[in-house]
Amino acid sequence: MKIESIKNRDLKMLVQIHVENFENFFLTNLGFDFLLIYYEALLSMKESIALGLYYKSKLVGFSIGVTISSGINKKILKSNFKKFLLVGVKIIICNPKIIFRLLRGFNKKELIKNDFTGELLSISIDKKHRNNGYGKTLLSAFEKEMKAKGMKYLSLTTDFSNNKSVNQFYSSNGYLIQSTFQLSRDRIMNRYIKEI
Ligand SMILES: CC(C)(COP(=O)(O)OP(=O)(O)OC[C@H]1O[C@@H](n2cnc3c(N)ncnc32)[C@H](O)[C@@H]1OP(=O)(O)O)[C@@H](O)C(=O)NCCC(=O)NCCS
Numbered sequence: 470m471k472i473e474s475i476k477n478r479d480l481k482m483l484v485q486i487h488v489e490n491f492e493n494f495f496l497t498n499l500g501f502d503f504l505l506i507y508y509e510a511l512l513s514m515k516e517s518i519a520l521g522l523y524y525k526s527k528l529v530g531f532s533i534g535v536t537i538s539s540g541i542n543k544k545i546l547k548s549n550f551k552k553f554l555l556v557g558v559k560i561i562i563c564n565p566k567i568i569f570r571l572l573r574g575f576n577k578k579e580l581i582k583n584d585f586t587g588e589l590l591s592i593s594i595d596k597k598h599r600n601n602g603y604g605k606t607l608l609s610a611f612e613k614e615m616k617a618k619g620m621k622y623l624s625l626t627t628d629f630s631n632n633k634s635v636n637q638f639y640s641s642n643g644y645l646i647q648s649t650f651q652l653s654r655d656r657i658m659n660r661y662i663k664e665i
Contacts, residue, residue, distance in 0.1 A: 470522055470523065470524055470529075470603060470606075471522075471523045471524075472520055472521070472522055472523070472606065472607060472610045473520070473521060473523065474519060474520060474521070475512060475519040475520065475521040475528070475531060475533075477509065477512065479521060479528045480505060480508055480509055480512070481505065482527070482528040483508055483521070483528060483531050484501055484504045484505050484508060486528065486529075486530065486531060486593050486595055487504055487508075487591065487593065488501060488504070489595070489596065490593040490594075490595075490596070491591070491593070499560055500556075500560065502556050502559075503553075503556050503557075503560065506549055506552045506553055506556055507545065508533070509549065510545045510546075510548045510549045510553075511533060511535075511545060511590070512533075513548060514535070514544065514545070514548065516535045516536045516537045516541070516544075517533065517534070517535050517536075518532075518533070518534055518535070518536070518587075518611065518614045518615060518618070519531065519532075519533045520532050520533075520607060520610055520611055520614065522594065522598075522603055522606075522607050524598070529594065529595040529597075529598050529603075530592075530593060530594035530595060530598065530603055530604070530607055531591070531592070531593060531607075532589065532591070532592040532593075532607050532608065532610075532611040533589075533590050533591050533592075534587055534588050534589040534590050534591075534611065534615070534623075534625075535587065535588050535590065536587050536615065536618050536619075536620055537584075541588075585619065585620055585621040585622060586620065586621070586622040586623070586624050586662070587615040587618070587620035587622070587623050587624070588623075588624050588625065589608075589611065589623055589624070589625040590625075592604065592607065592608060592611070594607070604638060605638075605642060608642055609642075611623075612663070612665040613665075615665055616665050620665065621664065621665065622662055622663065622664055622665060623662070623663050623665050624647070624660065624661065624662045624663075625639070625644070625660070625661050626652075626658045626659065626660050626661070627639065627658065627659055627661070628656065628657070628658060628659075629649055629657040629658055629659045630657055636659060639661050642663070643663050644661035644662065644663045645661065645662060645663065646659050646660070646661055647660045647661060647662040648660045
């Protein structure tokens with residue numbers, strides 16, 4: 470296994486892992502094409518860190534985050550507005566009600582005020598390779614990259630309910646619950662933070 474920066478040519482593999490591992494998440498429900506544009510935009514930003522876990526040159530896990538999370542969704546949208554517009558129109562035609570959630574997502578209130586706090590947006594290990602310590606290794610490599618970019622803390626959010634093993638994963642890797650908050654009517658989240 471090797472950990473290195475994710476290349477654009479691996480984006481489809483990354484999106485495939487996302488789709489398989491984040492079933493029923495809002496972003497996943499927006500579809501493969503949307504995720505492809507989303508991750509392409511994220512990877513191109515100077516604020517992002519994207520590490521891949523490779524097994525025989527195949528991507529089997531990834532961790533992605535940003536050094537400055539404030540207004541990040543708007544920046545992602547602006548960075549590739551035309552492509553987002555095209556795919557967004559298709560999504561809205563198929564499901565008009567989704568527009569309210571899209572707008573909420575892009576206007577999300579800033580939760581982090583500290584300039585030295587990086588945000589882990591997603592981490593995922595292919596199901597076949599879990600529980601071998603790869604998640605821990607990838608998270609630790611990600612923390613090192615964040616630290617090298619001047620960050621002192623790393624923060625993330627994950628579901629509070631029906632998510633015992635992921636919450637356990639972060640606790641055992643030194644993350645402390647900073648707050649628990651209601652994201653939407655049926656979703657409660659834990660915000661974790663760690664000094665890195
Ligand atoms: C969360 C996730 C990234 C963890 O990846 P992972 O590779 O399974 O993580 P690890 O193997 O490092 O640790 C998981 C467990 O494996 C076991 N483990 C760790 N190292 C091990 C080893 N060398 N041998 C055997 N078992 C080991 C431990 O029991 C560990 O549990 P602990 O965290 O309570 O100590 C993975 O479960 C995943 O992709 N989940 C779906 C996506 C997701 O929900 N991501 C988080 C969104 S916020």
